[in-house]
Each structure stands twice: as structure tokens, then as C-alpha cells.
Amino acid sequence: MQIHTHILPNIPIFKVDDTLKKVIQFFKDHTYSHVAVVEKGRFLGVLSEEDLENFKVDEKIEDYRYNLETFFVRRDTNWLDVLETFSRNEANLLPILGVNESVIGYYDLTDFVSVFIDTPFFTEPGGILVVSKGIKDYSFSEIAQIVESNNARFIGGFITAMENDVVQITIKVGTTNFNEISQTFRRYNYNILFGNNDDQFLEDLKQRSDYLDKYLNV
Numbered sequence: 001m002q003i004h005t006h007i008l009p010n011i012p013i014f015k016v017d018d019t020l021k022k023v024i025q026f027f028k029d030h031t032y033s034h035v036a037v038v039e040k041g042r043f044l045g046v047l048s049e050e051d052l053e054n055f056k057v058d059e060k061i062e063d064y065r066y067n068l069e070t071f072f073v074r075r076d077t078n079w080l081d082v083l084e085t086f087s088r089n090e091a092n093l094l095p096i097l098g099v100n101e102s103v104i105g106y107y108d109l110t111d112f113v114s115v116f117i118d119t120p121f122f123t124e125p126g127g128i129l130v131v132s133k134g135i136k137d138y139s140f141s142e143i144a145q146i147v148e149s150n151n152a153r154f155i156g157g158f159i160t161a162m163e164n165d166v167v168q169i170t171i172k173v174g175t176t177n178f179n180e181i182s183q184t185f186r187r188y189n190y191n192i193l194f195g196n197n198d199d200q201f202l203e204d205l206k207q208r209s210d211y212l213d214k215y216l217n218v
Helices: 020-029 049-054 061-067 079-088 109-117 140-148 179-187 200-216
Strands: 034-039 042-048 093-097 103-108 127-134 154-163 166-173 191-194
Touching (some): 034 093, 034 103, 049 061, 140 166, 140 179, 179 191
Antiparallel strands (some): 034 042, 127 191, 154 166
16 A cells, blocks of 8 residues: 555654744644654654643743654555554654654644555455454464355455454455354354354354243243
8 A cells, every 4th residue: 555645744843942832833723643853854752732731832842852752654664554653652643754864744644544444455345254362373374264265255354452362353354144254263263253143153142042031931
């Protein structure tokens, strides 16, 4: 996916000896979470909008040097790592570094997500399946093999959660009939967290639960 065309070169980049008055006005005029600061043309860090209430208009950015965070991406950073950087730092604006650590522009989260949504994972017809397994036991090659062994097309997948040594994977499959695929995943010891209502295993459980309720109410 080409993301370089979405670099925004016109958002301000502040110098460390600029007054905070400029930064305060920037955050008041925009809804961005961070802004880049440079020293002698080289990236120094980012100021956070969350610190706005601590800023004093008559002081300089230099006075808040130790408040600066240091996250960024580079021009050749792939789009998945860009998304991860947005998420990990709870940011909606990311500085992009070029040669000599100069800031060549920013990625805007809203603009970037619109690019992501235009990828085949979202635009290709199919269904979503969410599975989980031990973090040491899963592999994407195995997941793709399970899907394709059931004569379905594996469109894509990504990790959506990781907790207590269990990983959750969201999968896009070129079908909405998950019966056979779900059964195969279970044989490989994957848990099905979300899938099509056609999943026969869940339907069987529901029928048995209904039968048990009727039995207990006799």
C-alpha cells in the first residue's frame, strides 16, 4: 500500500526556541494530539496537547524540553508499523523523519485510516472470523492453510488483541459460510470468538441449551 502520497508537509513544525504562545494557539486551532519540535533542523521530540494546561505563554519550548516525547516514523516505515505507532502512543498526528533526522511532514490518523479502509481486507466481499489461541501455538501460515483447505480464499488477517499469553486474530475469508472452516479451526485447538450465524457448532450448543431449559422447566 502506497502511503507516501499522504504525507502532510504544511502542518507547523516548531523550533525549540519558539515561544509556547505559538504552540498554545496551534492546539487551540486544531484537534491534533501532538506537534513536532526541532533543534537546529533535527527532530528533538513532540509536545503533547495533554500538557497544554501546564504551558505558560511567556515561556519557550526549551523550558519544557524534558516533557518532550520521542516517537516518530520514517519515510520508509511500512503502513502496519505506522498504525502501531499511532495506537501505542495514542496519537492522531505522527512526525515523519527524513535524512539527517529532519521532519519532512506528518501522517494524520484520520487520513491514514481512510487509506487502510480502502485495502482489499475491507473492500473484498467475504466474512469476518475471530479466533484465539496460545501465543506460542498459532501461526499465520497455519491459519491460511486451514482456510484454504476448506476451498475458501484467505483475504487477510491481523492480531487484534494479546492478553495472558493468548492471541486474538481477526480473519477475512472469501465466504460467509463458516461451518467447515470453524470446525477445522477447532480441530487445530483454536477458539472461535466470532463468526457467521451458520456456524453449526454454535447452533448445536444453542439447541442443546434450549432442550435443557425445557427439561428443567418440566
